[in-house]
Amino acid sequence: MRGHELLMIPGPVDFEPEVLQALGAPTTSHVAPVFIEVFGRALERMRAVWQCPSGQPLVVAGSGTFAMELAGANLVVPGDRALVISTGVFGDRFEDLLSRHGAEVTVLRAPLGGVVEPDRVEDELRRRRFKLLTVTHVDTSTAVRMPLEPLGDLGRRHGVLTVVDGVCSVAAEEIQQEAWGLDVVLTASQKAIGVPPGLALLVASPAAVDAFAARRVPVRSYYADWGKWLPIMQSYEARQPSYFGTPAVNLVVALGVSLGRILDEGLAPRFARHALLGGAFRAGVDAIGLRQLPLGEKARANTLTACYYPDGVSGPALLAAIGRAGVTVAGGLHSEIKDRYFRIGHMGAIRAAAILGTLGALETGLQEAGHRFELGAGVAAAQRALSR
Numbered sequence: 001m002r003g004h005e006l007l008m009i010p011g012p013v014d015f016e017p018e019v020l021q022a023l024g025a026p027t028t029s030h031v032a033p034v035f036i037e038v039f040g041r042a043l044e045r046m047r048a049v050w051q052c053p054s055g056q057p058l059v060v061a062g063s064g065t066f067a068m069e070l071a072g073a074n075l076v077v078p079g080d081r082a083l084v085i086s087t088g089v090f091g092d093r094f095e096d097l098l099s100r101h102g103a104e105v106t107v108l109r110a111p112l113g114g115v116v117e118p119d120r121v122e123d124e125l126r127r128r129r130f131k132l133l134t135v136t137h138v139d140t141s142t143a144v145r146m147p148l149e150p151l152g153d154l155g156r157r158h159g160v161l162t163v164v165d166g167v168c169s170v171a172a173e174e175i176q177q178e179a180w181g182l183d184v185v186l187t188a189s190q191k192a193i194g195v196p197p198g199l200a201l202l203v204a205s206p207a208a209v210d211a212f213a214a215r216r217v218p219v220r221s222y223y224a225d226w227g228k229w230l231p232i233m234q235s236y237e238a239r240q241p242s243y244f245g246t247p248a249v250n251l252v253v254a255l256g257v258s259l260g261r262i263l264d265e266g267l268a269p270r271f272a273r274h275a276l277l278g279g280a281f282r283a284g285v286d287a288i289g290l291r292q293l294p295l296g297e298k299a300r301a302n303t304l305t306a307c308y309y310p311d312g313v314s315g316p317a318l319l320a321a322i323g324r325a326g327v328t329v330a331g332g333l334h335s336e337i338k339d340r341y342f343r344i345g346h347m348g349a350i351r352a353a354a355i356l357g358t359l360g361a362l363e364t365g366l367q368e369a370g371h372r373f374e375l376g377a378g379v380a381a382a383q384r385a386l387s388r
């Protein structure tokens, strides 16, 4: 029975019943006063969750890749130079995307499992003038988390727009968009925001909106054009009816509910909960003897864990055994090592029970697969970490 299973992949995640109920409510007109109020309030709540009081929020139907497109298509004019910081598959995706929009892209690629040090970024920014830099806060293919604060600072000092792919971090890992000087922080609904897939979300700083306004070349994507969407967002916030493309009414209602819950929990307690649960999960896999992909504790995200399969253990067989125990986890994604590792998501509404249950299922699967370890060691280590 699906309701008693755990979906522990790095998105989509398990969603709160209250959010799913909101999704199932009768659809209203996109210009009904009740919906205008809900959408307006959701936009205001985004500003609070992103910690960007002077930012412009945008909500458009699409996946996280479309949120990337919403940033790239509007900020890049053909010939602009862009610096992409890549710690995995999703950093590389930005290279491809920005090139498509005519940018001359330079990529600073981290070694597998590592981060790109801010000094390397600064060297590059000193060498040439860039219009924007992009960074993947948590790359879901490697579970590597990049420090954002130094990059915001570098961006400000070098007059470069900073674009953060926060698809696997917003509302789970700390981001202070305005205080850290980040120009665009984008995400999608299906991860720590806690709403089923289908919404591309971002908040743009005044500098990013100004850079868009200053462009003399039309945006090459019609659907992604901020010129179409900004007036719509402003209308909803002013509680006025407007239309460009039909919004995903039910998803936006669900978004309003989920953002409300995030703010009720409080941002600092929410980040602390993810750090505690993520740390407990990592303590568990360490105790079982699994090697993690990110190099060093500082590079490890709190939203997901990536581990290599132990020698002699078949990946597909292990994932199937974990599944039989009632937990779904994800295989590898990074092309270099795709079949050698797996990923466990732990973000959103989850509590300690999901961490302990997943480690238990993982231990059961590893034992079936013949991995030698002390049965129960992972769960015990996580429990110790949780009670600290």
Ligand code: PMP
Residues within 6 Å of the ligand: 010, 011, 063, 064, 065, 066, 090, 136, 138, 139, 140, 141, 165, 166, 167, 168, 188
């Ligand atoms: N960036 C990151 C960091 C992601 O994890 C993902 C999705 N896993 C994306 C971008 C792309 O999002 P989507 O699959 O919703 O298009």
